[in-house]
Amino acid sequence: MKHHGVAQWVDFARGFTSEPEGSMLREHLATGCPECREALDFCDKLVRLCLAVASNRAPEAVVRNARAIFPIRRPDRPERTIRIPIELIYDSFLVPASAGMRSSWQLGWQGLYRAGDCSLDLRIEPELQSSRAAVIGQISNHTLPETEMANIPICLRSGSLVVAETVSNRFGEFQMEYEQQGRLQLCVYLDGGARRIQVPLKKLVADKHAGRDRLNIGMASGKKRPGVDNR
Numbered sequence: 608m609k610h611h612g613v614a615q616w617v618d619f620a621r622g623f624t625s626e627p628e629g630s631m632l633r634e635h636l637a638t639g640c641p642e643c644r645e646a647l648d649f650c651d652k653l654v655r656l657c658l659a660v661a662s663n664r665a666p667e668a669v670v671r672n673a674r675a676i677f678p679i680r681r682p683d684r685p686e687r688t689i690r691i692p693i694e695l696i697y698d699s700f701l702v703p704a705s706a707g708m709r710s711s712w713q714l715g716w717q718g719l720y721r722a723g724d725c726s727l728d729l730r731i732e733p734e735l736q737s738s739r740a741a742v743i744g745q746i747s748n749h750t751l752p753e754t755e756m757a758n759i760p761i762c763l764r765s766g767s768l769v770v771a772e773t774v775s776n777r778f779g780e781f782q783m784e785y786e787q788q789g790r791l792q793l794c795v796y797l798d799g800g801a802r803r804i805q806v807p808l809k810k811l812v813a814d815k816h817a818g819r820d821r822l823n824i825g826m827a828s829g830k831k832r833p834g835v836d837n838r
């Protein structure tokens with residue numbers, strides 16, 4: 608007896624089988640084959656479940672995070688991109704910390720970069736008791752603020768390895784969660800990938816000395832941290 612594969616039963620359950628294959632499958636089922644009956648029953652259940660689940664829309668934040676986990680293939684990205692010079696305009700660690708300000712910045716870092724016509728707003732929020740962090744950002748064009756900033760590819764790279772990848776929403780906003788590691792670079796690809804903005808990502812460590820959560824820049828070099836008292 609010739610059985611049929613699960614791929615054929617999936618199509619059959621979804622109603623995508625054309626004739627004469629459909630008649631062949633029905634005839635085979637009519638012989639009472641238990642293996643194929645079981646395969647079809649499973650596919651029927653799966654189809655019903657998927658249809659039921661598909662009617663619930665996933666929250667946008669969940670979709671964004673899922674997209675960041677699964678790299679998106681972009682075969683049309685040029686191999687060579689021109690790197691736009693960047694300038695760090697604002698760094699929350701360089702701002703003299705007043706007693707009132709301190710608590711609001713305790714859990715993260717915020718910075719603003721200028722790169723050509725564009726501004727890149729970044730916020731890094733480390734997860735407590737974890738080496739993971741989230742980077743939340745917005746890319747905008749400060750000379751032509753009306754410029755469309757949707758669907759701009761953004762990724763986190765460690766050397767040639769892409770750690771996380773996403774695209775901006777219609778406001779130029781993006782968010783990625785990632786495992787913190789040394790030498791991470793955030794890349795924003797403009798003009799279909801012809802130009803890129805590349806900025807180094809600070810590695811943040813939430814440590815719990817002195818009885819409260821303090822944030823340190825995780826650097827092994829022992830360099831003095833500007834704007835923060837050095838113990």
Ligand SMILES: [Zn+2]
Pocket residue numbers: 609610611635640641642643644
């Ligand atoms: Zn069979």
